Amino acid sequence: MVKFFGTPPGVHVGQIFVDRADLRAAGVHPPLMNGIHGTAVEGADSIVLAGGYEEDDDQGDFIIYTGEGGNDSTTKKQYKDQSVDSPGNAGLITSQLLGLPVRVSRSHKAKTPFAPPAGIRYAGLYLVTDHKVVTGSQGFKVILFRLDRLPEQEPYESNAQPTVDPVYATTTVSRRVRDSAMARKVKSLYNHECQICGVTLVTNTGLRYSEGAHVRPLGKPHLGTDVASNLLCLCPNHHTLLDVGGLAISDEYAVSFTPTMAPFAELQFKQWHVMEVSNVQYHRNQWFSAN
Numbered sequence: 001m002v003k004f005f006g007t008p009p010g011v012h013v014g015q016i017f018v019d020r021a022d023l024r025a026a027g028v029h030p031p032l033m034n035g036i037h038g039t040a041v042e043g044a045d046s047i048v049l050a051g052g053y054e055e056d057d058d059q060g061d062f063i064i065y066t067g068e069g070g071n072d073s074t075t076k077k078q079y080k081d082q083s084v085d086s087p088g089n090a091g092l093i094t095s096q097l098l099g100l101p102v103r104v105s106r107s108h109k110a111k112t113p114f115a116p117p118a119g120i121r122y123a124g125l126y127l128v129t130d131h132k133v134v135t136g137s138q139g140f141k142v143i144l145f146r147l148d149r150l151p152e153q154e155p156y157e158s159n160a161q162p163t164v165d166p167v168y169a170t171t172t173v174s175r176r177v178r179d180s181a182m183a184r185k186v187k188s189l190y191n192h193e194c195q196i197c198g199v200t201l202v203t204n205t206g207l208r209y210s211e212g213a214h215v216r217p218l219g220k221p222h223l224g225t226d227v228a229s230n231l232l233c234l235c236p237n238h239h240t241l242l243d244v245g246g247l248a249i250s251d252e253y254a255v256s257f258t259p260t261m262a263p264f265a266e267l268q269f270k271q272w273h274v275m276e277v278s279n280v281q282y283h284r285n286q287w288f289s290a291n
């Protein structure tokens with residue numbers, strides 16, 4: 001079945017559906033049981049929040065959503081690690097990389113002030129802006145996805161005020177290029193030369209261009225910090241590859257393309273600049289630990 005991305009015709013934000021069969025009939029969320037509708041190739045077009053996982057954190061305009069799998073269907077207890085290869089989780093990662101909109105619906109069973117009193121309420125379109133793998137409360141790996149609500153949609157009804165996360169307050173695309181004072185300082189230290197390939201981009205006016213790349217991403221759920229020991233001066237190509245897990249950095253600062261993992265460069269450092277090893281480890285775990 002080919003996925004439909006966006007709000008189906010005839011459906012509006014805030015609409016309440018009696019049950020999962022009703023939600024399916026409207027074209028909002030086809031599966032009757034699974035929380036995620038997705039595949040690795042097409043991406044995920046819809047999720048339902050139903051309160052199945054302790055790590056979920058619903059703040060209205062942004063949601064930390066636990067991926068699928070590893071749960072015993074009868075006891076609801078987790079008994080194994082979640083995997084980035086299961087269709088729903090892989091689908092949400094594809095949607096993150098491609099910037100595809102995901103329909104979000106909340107069941108009355110979701111433990112959140114944004115849940116409806118009964119039935120399932122359609123909350124509109126969100127973008128997957130991040131994901132990470134953590135050890136959950138029951139000792140197994142879980143995948144936490146961050147979804148941010150797309151702007152310029154009808155407000156949803158709720159009993160609570162949405163929380164604004166300042167790092168993401170102006171999010172409109174899935175990949176953010178943040179230029180803080182610290183990023184500018186690191187970029188000028190390298191005179192805009194990429195620490196991986198040594199290339200500098202120069203515009204027609206002679207302006208040198210590079211990007212400040214946070215190795216451990218800022219904001220929830222990653223909580224990386226905006227300090228020099230978490231920043232690299234990179235060209236846009238290598239910044240993009242870093243952000244989508246297309247390259248990995250070893251503890252010795254060797255840089256490899258994934259999935260072959262054959263090193264092709266070493267990070268170049270100048271003067272006072274160091275990269276905290278725990279940040280490159282975090283980046284590797286973010287993209288590769290669930291495999």
Ligand SMILES: [Zn+2]
Pocket residue numbers: 194195196197198199234235236237238
């Ligand atoms: Zn480069």
